[in-house]
Amino acid sequence: MLSLVEFQRRIAGDILHDAPQEGVDVHRGTILGALVNALRLTFPTVVKLTGTDFFDQVATEYARDNLPRSAVLYFYGDGFPDFLRDSNGARALPYLWDVARFDLKIDRAGHAALALQTQAIPIDPQLEVRLASSLTCLQVIYPVDLVRDALDAGYPKRLSDLDMTPRPRHFAIWRGPDGAAVKPIGPAAAAFLNTLLKSGAAEDALRHAMQFTCATDALAEIQTDILGSSFTRLTWSTA
Amino acid sequence: MNPRFSRNDACRSGPVSATAGIGLRLPHHRWLLEQRPAVHWLEVHPENYMTAGAQSAELEQIANDYPLSLHAVGLSLGTAGGPDLAHLERLGELVSRYEPYLVSDHLSWSAVDGTYFPDLLPLPYTDEALDVFAEGVDLTQSALKRQMLVENPSKYFPLPHAMSEADFLAELVRRTGCGVLLDINNIYVSALNCGSDPDGQMHEYLAKIPHSNIGEVHLAGHATVIGADGRQRRIDDHGAQVCGPVWRLFRHAIETLGPRPTLIEWDTRLPSFEVLQGEASVAQWILEESAPAEHLYAIAR
Numbered sequence: 297m298l299s300l301v302e303f304q305r306r307i308a309g310d311i312l313h314d315a316p317q318e319g320v321d322v323h324r325g326t327i328l329g330a331l332v333n334a335l336r337l338t339f340p341t342v343v344k345l346t347g348t349d350f351f352d353q354v355a356t357e358y359a360r361d362n363l364p365r366s367a368v369l370y371f372y373g374d375g376f377p378d379f380l381r382d383s384n385g386a387r388a389l390p391y392l393w394d395v396a397r398f399d400l401k402i403d404r405a406g407h408a409a410l411a412l413q414t415q416a417i418p419i420d421p422q423l424e425v426r427l428a429s430s431l432t433c434l435q436v437i438y439p440v441d442l443v444r445d446a447l448d449a450g451y452p453k454r455l456s457d458l459d460m461t462p463r464p465r466h467f468a469i470w471r472g473p474d475g476a477a478v479k480p481i482g483p484a485a486a487a488f489l490n491t492l493l494k495s496g497a498a499e500d501a502l503r504h505a506m507q508f509t510c511a512t513d514a515l516a517e518i519q520t521d522i523l524g525s526s527f528t529r530l531t532w533s534t535a
Numbered sequence: 536m537n538p539r540f541s542r543n544d545a546c547r548s549g550p551v552s553a554t555a556g557i558g559l560r561l562p563h564h565r566w567l568l569e570q571r572p573a574v575h576w577l578e579v580h581p582e583n584y585m586t587a588g589a590q591s592a593e594l595e596q597i598a599n600d601y602p603l604s605l606h607a608v609g610l611s612l613g614t615a616g617g618p619d620l621a622h623l624e625r626l627g628e629l630v631s632r633y634e635p636y637l638v639s640d641h642l643s644w645s646a647v648d649g650t651y652f653p654d655l656l657p658l659p660y661t662d663e664a665l666d667v668f669a670e671g672v673d674l675t676q677s678a679l680k681r682q683m684l685v686e687n688p689s690k691y692f693p694l695p696h697a698m699s700e701a702d703f704l705a706e707l708v709r710r711t712g713c714g715v716l717l718d719i720n721n722i723y724v725s726a727l728n729c730g731s732d733p734d735g736q737m738h739e740y741l742a743k744i745p746h747s748n749i750g751e752v753h754l755a756g757h758a759t760v761i762g763a764d765g766r767q768r769r770i771d772d773h774g775a776q777v778c779g780p781v782w783r784l785f786r787h788a789i790e791t792l793g794p795r796p797t798l799i800e801w802d803t804r805l806p807s808f809e810v811l812q813g814e815a816s817v818a819q820w821i822l823e824e825s826a827p828a829e830h831l832y833a834i835a836r
Contacts, residue, residue: 297695300663301615304647307656318762319692319728322770323654330653364651367609367622368585407586475589 312360331359334369335376338403341440342380342396344447345389354383370407374400391438391460398440401469405430405476412529419498419523421533428527430471433481433489437462441478470527477527484514485521552576553794553826555818556604557811558773558801564593566808574812575819576602576636578798582609585625594633604637604751604798605629606716611651612671612685613644613658619651623678630679637751637796639684639716640675642668642704655688660696660703665710672711684750686716687740689757689771690725700725701736701743714750717795719784720777724757724769737784741791749792754785754818755800774803777814786821794826 298306310320311327332355336343343351358379364372377396386392408430416424439458446454466486468479481489484505491501505514522528554575559567561583577597584591597603607626610618630638643655658664675683685707687700698706704715717740726733756775760768777785777799789795799814 297661297697298659299615300613300659300661300667301647303659304615304644304656308647308650308652311652317692318764319690319768322691322768323652323656326654327652334653364653365649367582367611367619367645367651367653368625369582369653370586370588407588409587471587 312363327363328356328359330369331364331372332356334372335359338373339376339396339399341399341444341447342392345392345395345443346386350385354380354386357383371404376400390462391440391443394436394438394440395443397434398436398444398467401432401434401467402444402476402478405432405469405471408471410471410473415496416531417492417496417498423533424531425523426529426531427493428470428472431489431493431527432469433486433493434467434469435486436465436467439465441467441480468521468525468527472526479521479525479527481521482517484508484517488514488518489522552602553796553822555815555822556602556796556798557808557815558606558798559597560802560805561590562805563808563811564590564597568593568596570808571600572808572812574601574815576604576796578604578606578637578800581605581607581626581629584629598633603633603635604639604796605633605635606686606798607638607640608653608655609645609651610640610671610675611643611645612640612675613642613656613664613668614646614671615644615667616647617667618671618674619646623675626675627678630681637684638679638681639686639714639751641686641688642700642707643688657688657690657692657694659694660698660700662697665698665703665706669707669710672707672713676711676713682712682714682750684714684716686718686753687721688718688725689721689728691728691768691770693729699739699743701739704740705743705745708745708748714748715744716751716753717744717749717788718753718755719788720753720755720757720781721771723778723781723784724771727767727769733780733784737787741788746792749795752785752788752795752797753800754781754797754814772803773800776810777817782817782821785818786825789822789825794822797822 310317311324332352335355358376362375377393377400380386380396381393411429412426413429416426418424438460442458443455464483466481466483468481468489470477487508488501488505491504505518523530552575556576556578557574559577559579584594609622612618641655642658644658645652645654645656707713708715722736723733726736754777755773756777758770758772758774760770762768797818799811799818801811
């Protein structure tokens with residue numbers, strides 16, 4: 297008789313390798329179905345763009361090779377956008393990778409805590425900022441926000457009206473009081489934010505931002521897109 | 536229109552009543568919060584709330600008005616290396632937050648070598664599996680500082696067991712003091728899939744497991760499919776009304792055990808909440824008809 301771990305490895309192998317053993321196919325179907333469903337929930341815009349048949353086919357291929365490490369499936373599928381980009385059928389839609397990454401960031405923000413960073417970042421001697429702890433920055437080249445909005449509104453024909461010219465676009469994405477929140481930001485603001493999130497050093501962030509535009513314009517963009525945003529809490533020192 | 540339900544109706548501070556509850560799924564949250572229908576209690580999968588997403592805040596509101604039970608699917612208590620401790624910690628946080636009346640998981644495993652399979656996979660009922668499972672239950676009950684219930688699973692193929700499922704569960708109860716969540720649809724489905732008699736299986740359960748440890752009953756529908764080999768197979772998909780033979784087994788169980796908190800589960804092809812209320816009302820009717828009324832509201836967890 298097999299030991300318990302040998303038995304479990306054998307069942308796992310039968311599930312993964314399509315063994316014809318009667319009854320294992322039921323478990324295989326349940327497992328792949330649960331994972332495909334988790335991916336559908338995380339990538340709703342991709343599902344709408346590709347249709348469920350194509351999506352389920354790619355998602356099933358992904359799930360077979362990428363089983364989760366945890367029972368909490370909300371955080372499953374980080375690698376799906378890259379898998380999608382490399383899949384044959386998806387190459388006809390060049391913007392799909394960007395859309396998938398946008399979906400993923402929005403989904404993760406929606407599950408993040410509504411909280412600020414614990415550590416304040418000094419901007420100058422009188423000013424500190426705290427950012428939303430869930431805040432991330434995404435760079436894409438297609439108007440993924442407009443694609444998602446058009447599909448959410450149920451007007452897929454409007455997609456043809458969108459300017460799909462590839463050019464850098466940046467978004468701040470975070471958990472707001474009503475769920476995930478998204479704000480388009482300029483390139484200098486994105487450079488500032490990315491550096492700030494990585495290093496927590498405002499001077500480095502500002503220097504990075506000024507590589508994209510002149511100091512005056514960079515500061516104006518940072519003021520509007522970052523310091524004036526609801527994901528930022530400013531604290532002025534009265535000393 | 537459904538009568539509105541408030542926390543005062545639910546006797547939340549007392550022991551859970553031996554009444555019919557409903558398995559709550561995410562698509563019903565909004566409706567439930569708006570309509571506040573009369574439901575004795577609700578059961579949720581804690582894995583759906585191990586996030587700071589909106590559903591967790593909604594459950595917080597729901598838990599203010601309805602008694603809750605947490606029915607886990609992710610502890611993987613039968614895994615050879617022991618249960619997922621990170622998952623147990625997450626479950627512990629939810630138990631502290633929602634103070635559920637009942638906490639349960641399954642007589643199954645879902646992970647091996649760190650890979651998680653989102654399903655309830657069958658255990659061989661051997662001495663080694665019993666040692667592993669009992670250790671997992673001990674660990675869980677110690678961490679949660681409470682008794683947990685263990686549910687009998689659905690099975691799709693026979694395994695070379697050293698003991699029967701009822702014997703395995705009875706010994707688990709003896710070693711750990713855990714409770715048993717008796718899923719009657721699972722008994723029915725497993726018996727038919729493995730070539731045994733559902734009545735005989737139910738009889739063995741009721742004969743071998745101490746009645747005082749059977750703390751909850753589950754009822755659900757299942758699908759019947761014909762395989763490529765032409766054989767009929769029952770799939771525990773929780774996607775239909777409870778079938779007649781399962782209602783009959785339920786009545787027999789309640790007549791033997793006395794009333795128990797009984798849950799209607801429905802997961803796939805989810806209908807409106809009112810359909811679930813209809814199923815729960817049938818279970819409630821059987822509970823009331825099969826047991827003295829004074830017992831209905833006085834069962835300890």
